[in-house]
Amino acid sequence: MVKPKPTRVTNRIRALRFAHDEMTQAELARRVGVTRQTIIAIEQGRYSPSLEMAFQISRAFGVGLDDVFAYPDEGATP
Amino acid sequence: MAFEEQRAWIGGIVAVVSYGAYLAVLFVRSRDVPLDEVAYAWPLAIFIGAGVVAMIAAHAVIGLRARDEAGQLDERDREIDRFAKVVSQAFLVIASLAALLMAVAEWDQFWIANAIVLGFFTSAMAESVAKVAAYHRDFQAW
Numbered sequence: 639m640v641k642p643k644p645t646r647v648t649n650r651i652r653a654l655r656f657a658h659d660e661m662t663q664a665e666l667a668r669r670v671g672v673t674r675q676t677i678i679a680i681e682q683g684r685y686s687p688s689l690e691m692a693f694q695i696s697r698a699f700g701v702g703l704d705d706v707f708a709y710p711d712e713g714a715t716p
Numbered sequence: 717m718a719f720e721e722q723r724a725w726i727g728g729i730v731a732v733v734s735y736g737a738y739l740a741v742l743f744v745r746s747r748d749v750p751l752d753e754v755a756y757a758w759p760l761a762i763f764i765g766a767g768v769v770a771m772i773a774a775h776a777v778i779g780l781r782a783r784d785e786a787g788q789l790d791e792r793d794r795e796i797d798r799f800a801k802v803v804s805q806a807f808l809v810i811a812s813l814a815a816l817l818m819a820v821a822e823w824d825q826f827w828i829a830n831a832i833v834l835g836f837f838t839s840a841m842a843e844s845v846a847k848v849a850a851y852h853r854d855f856q857a858w
Contacts, residue, residue, distance in 0.1 A: 672791070672792070683854075685855055
């Protein structure tokens with residue numbers, strides 16, 4: 639099986655959860671409408687969410703997309 | 717462990733156990749007669765039926781244990797499921813082509829039937845392995 643290419647998208651979900659009264663992964667998952675395992679995978683950078691889910695996550699924290707997700711400049715190593 | 721990952725593990729285990737038991741019966745019976753003359757139809761039907769029943773029972777048990785998650789598929793689950801199905805279909809196509817060529821070459825129906833059964837088994841295993849790997853490693857659908 640071909641080794642999947644790791645995502646270059648980084649996120650601040652863990653920091654934002656703690657900044658929001660230590661919101662649990664389960665609570666964030668409930669607000670976004672996904673499983674807790676999916677939140678864990680996104681938080682650990684093992685899965686890049688769709689644009690729609692990314693918006694839902696940022697909305698759950700009441701911040702903009704750029705405050706949650708980032709993508710390194712072209713040419714930068716992951 | 718994700719609910720869908722548990723289902724993948726169960727699918728793989730049931731496939732190994734049922735196909736292993738079927739092969740064991742075939743090889744035990746082949747002590748007395750050549751392998752391609754073994755009566756395979758009933759053991760095959762019994763182990764496929766038992767496998768389906770075991771899958772349904774196991775899914776019901778894990779569904780009861782994780783009521784909150786059961787049936788709740790999100791986009792990652794659906795993408796992993798689609799990826800695993802693409803992987804598993806390749807094995808079904810290969811087995812079907814092999815069976816077709818065997819039929820054209822007028823092989824004994826024992827070998828044709830067992831080529832198809834082997835295709836079912838490898839397809840089920842490939843789906844389970846692909847799903848478990850996708851849940852454990854990086855998985856990017858795009």
